[in-house]
Amino acid sequence: MRRGNVPAPIARLRDELARLPGIGPKTASRLAFYLLRAPEEQREALAAAIASLGTEVVTCHICYNLAEQDPCSICADEARDHRLICVVEEPLDVWAIERTGAFGGVYHVLHGVLSPLERMGPDDLKIRELVDRVRAGGVEEVILATNPSFEGEATAMYIYQQLAPLGVRVTRLARGLPMGGDLEYADEVTLARALEGRRPV
Amino acid sequence: MRRGNVPAPIARLRDELARLPGIGPKTASRLAFYLLRAPEEQREALAAAIASLGTEVVTCHICYNLAEQDPCSICADEARDHRLICVVEEPLDVWAIERTGAFGGVYHVLHGVLSPLERMGPDDLKIRELVDRVRAGGVEEVILATNPSFEGEATAMYIYQQLAPLGVRVTRLARGLPMGGDLEYADEVTLARALEGRRPV
Numbered sequence: 001m002r003r004g005n006v007p008a009p010i011a012r013l014r015d016e017l018a019r020l021p022g023i024g025p026k027t028a029s030r031l032a033f034y035l036l037r038a039p040e041e042q043r044e045a046l047a048a049a050i051a052s053l054g055t056e057v058v059t060c061h062i063c064y065n066l067a068e069q070d071p072c073s074i075c076a077d078e079a080r081d082h083r084l085i086c087v088v089e090e091p092l093d094v095w096a097i098e099r100t101g102a103f104g105g106v107y108h109v110l111h112g113v114l115s116p117l118e119r120m121g122p123d124d125l126k127i128r129e130l131v132d133r134v135r136a137g138g139v140e141e142v143i144l145a146t147n148p149s150f151e152g153e154a155t156a157m158y159i160y161q162q163l164a165p166l167g168v169r170v171t172r173l174a175r176g177l178p179m180g181g182d183l184e185y186a187d188e189v190t191l192a193r194a195l196e197g198r199r200p201v
Numbered sequence: 202m203r204r205g206n207v208p209a210p211i212a213r214l215r216d217e218l219a220r221l222p223g224i225g226p227k228t229a230s231r232l233a234f235y236l237l238r239a240p241e242e243q244r245e246a247l248a249a250a251i252a253s254l255g256t257e258v259v260t261c262h263i264c265y266n267l268a269e270q271d272p273c274s275i276c277a278d279e280a281r282d283h284r285l286i287c288v289v290e291e292p293l294d295v296w297a298i299e300r301t302g303a304f305g306g307v308y309h310v311l312h313g314v315l316s317p318l319e320r321m322g323p324d325d326l327k328i329r330e331l332v333d334r335v336r337a338g339g340v341e342e343v344i345l346a347t348n349p350s351f352e353g354e355a356t357a358m359y360i361y362q363q364l365a366p367l368g369v370r371v372t373r374l375a376r377g378l379p380m381g382g383d384l385e386y387a388d389e390v391t392l393a394r395a396l397e398g399r400r401p402v
Binding site: 043080 | 202203204205206207208209210211213214217218220221222223224227228230231232233234235236237241243244245246247248249250251252253254255257258266267268269273274275278280281291292293295296299300302305308385386
């Protein structure tokens, strides 16, 4: 007697889905099965959206945010205040702040935080690029908007030490964000208020 | 001043992911962002796995399980006991039972349960097809392995009423599965034991 197996196409999709963060094997099976019965256009739209990611998204050479063109629409916008740089961990944080509509400056995306456990040191982040940007002149204030977590605080402190000799004003988002939380999950009002109430480091 | 937006390719993928069951907008954003930074071969493998689902998976015309060929490998296997039919709600349940290695018969997949709320009546399930299969002869026992939930019980009872006049033995999986649970999530030992201890309805 042969054991019946999950058909190979479903097993393949299940295994690929299970590689995604936060998706276990059971969830992966259910999603694969859902997609199998979903309309073909939904499957095709999802497959196309995944496949087109790599070719259509670029990194802005000024702020290191992900964008559709380089420089990104924020860095290219003359109406924004280029003397004010908000430093965030991830592109998702830029979009969270943009949704508040409370910030008119520009950004700098670190692409991570200092984390000895995950072997992320200063050279793995866009910290030197930030220092160069400030050193090039024209920047009056740098807002350190890393997450209110242990690593986010440590990263902010490290960056502050790098920027202090340059004479630029360095601020941190107001405490209004709960410790241990994640900036990306803050509601828009909380995030807007934290931005308004920012204080010098 | 223009607000910076999530690049269109990421927004598109996020929106497609958010259409999947159990994936909210925040999880969809995180997954889209993860995929953006994943190696290109991982993205391509996932996109290909999704796209190939529709063309490579068929329904077995005997048991209505999903398979790579029709009839499926279980129905086509002469070494299995075709006098014993195990009736399940979904293909995932077939694979859960196959993993136990405790069942040597064949299956019948209903593709759902009776549910007035979801407007699933007997004609939406493969119940008539099961009755026809039993009526065609050669079947000695039908194991009703629907989930131990309210709908699963009601569906089993309905099927029992349809099969009783045909003089076939009808059994139900042993209580060992917790009420309100989902067969698919049962561990293999519990499921194997429930199969061994099956009782007449």
